[in-house]
């Protein structure tokens with residue numbers, strides 16, 4: 001067995017544990033590692049569609065697993081077999097199934113086993129989206145059509161879409177649920193145009209019970225795809241069929257999307273997934289930790305680690321999950337308890353990327369609020385002690401927490417000279433070591449500003 005086959009064999013075992021048996025069979029099984037060269041792993045993949053999906057959804061997992069197995073890889077390149085061999089393969093497979101069934105199976109993107117309602121942690125920022133998704137999945141009379149879910153990267157849109165599709169299939173086994181990305185919609189449409197099978201395409205789309213299209217912003221600027229999408233959409237709505245759409249922004253904000261489509265998209269229920277808050281992040285971390293404990297039995301987790309992560313990693317849930325996954329893998333490899341020190345060491349890059357940039361204005365506002373003085377007084381010329389001390393604290397924090405120079409800070413404090421700022425910073429440094437309650441006040445303010 002060659003070196004690549006050996007590594008890939010081990011990687012496949014690991015990946016199966018991470019993604020689950022079904023997703024593994026659908027997405028990872030058909031792949032083959034052919035070469036690792038200067039940090040680049042070349043992976044052979046039977047179709048473009050498969051490589052697109054795998055690179056969007058499983059790249060991080062594959063990279064992490066290869067890394068863990070000692071293959072120093074920082075990039076993945078997917079190589080698809082040539083067009084000719086793909087056609088030969090398709091032709092060889094075609095007679096096995098009736099053509100209609102074949103087409104439907106190909107159209108619906110497989111569902112990720114991990115994306116269920118049970119695994120979705122609900123908090124303030126996503127409770128409305130979750131409730132609407134559940135309502136749609138319950139079936140019954142269509143009350144809002146379409147359901148339009150939108151939100152920033154990695155906040156759970158795809159997760160909710162898969163959960164709706166799965167739940168609908170469970171509750172109504174006869175319902176034809178079609179779930180696909182807008183990119184796949186376009187790809188299929190273009191293929192139908194090329195193969196002169198547009199009528200079949202229309203027929204197929206217009207006879208589904210539930211149509212779900214992920215990342216609809218993708219068809220912006222693609223005129224004929226938009227046109228076709230619009231007609232499909234109207235036909236289904238007229239027939240009272242449920243449509244669920246997701247996008248990275250609100251319908252009205254999608255550029256290069258025809259007005260009539262935008263307005264159609266807005267006529268149902270539009271709900272957004274807000275950025276996560278601390279409580280939701282902590283809830284998600286706790287739920288993922290429970291899942292990881294099954295995968296890594298016996299692993300010890302020191303108190304405070306999850307709170308630290310929820311506090312420091314605020315970008316999105318995907319990053320949060322990736323961080324936890326790396327931490328568990330690292331700890332299990334080292335056979336050590338997960339402590340705060342290990343967390344900081346193992347996730348240094350992610351933590352750095354998530355460091356909050358605090359502005360001088362935020363510092364001034366927070367300090368003024370904390371000491372109950374007016375913002376205008378904090379910045380203005382008043383010299384009374386009740387204002388002068390908080391002002392110096394704000395100067396000190398501005399120097400510590402931002403990369404601004406003393407003259408720049410001076411300008412934001414009502415045009416003061418840089419020597420005044422330096423004096424203020426020094427004064428607080430002195431007082432800090434002598435006055436405990438002042439030191440505690442400053443720590444509290446810093447924590448509030450970093451949150």
Ligand SMILES: Nc1ncnc2c1ncn2[C@@H]1O[C@H](COP(=O)(O)OP(=O)(O)OP(=O)(O)O)[C@@H](O)[C@H]1O
Nearest residue numbers: 119120121152153154155156157158159284317318
């Ligand atoms: N509330 C939640 N509870 C549990 N897991 C969540 C939650 N929100 C997001 N996730 C997880 O975060 C990851 C990213 O979510 P998802 O793929 O649904 O994001 P998205 O909004 O579709 O992002 P993108 O715009 O990048 O496609 C997934 O693994 C998902 O399971």
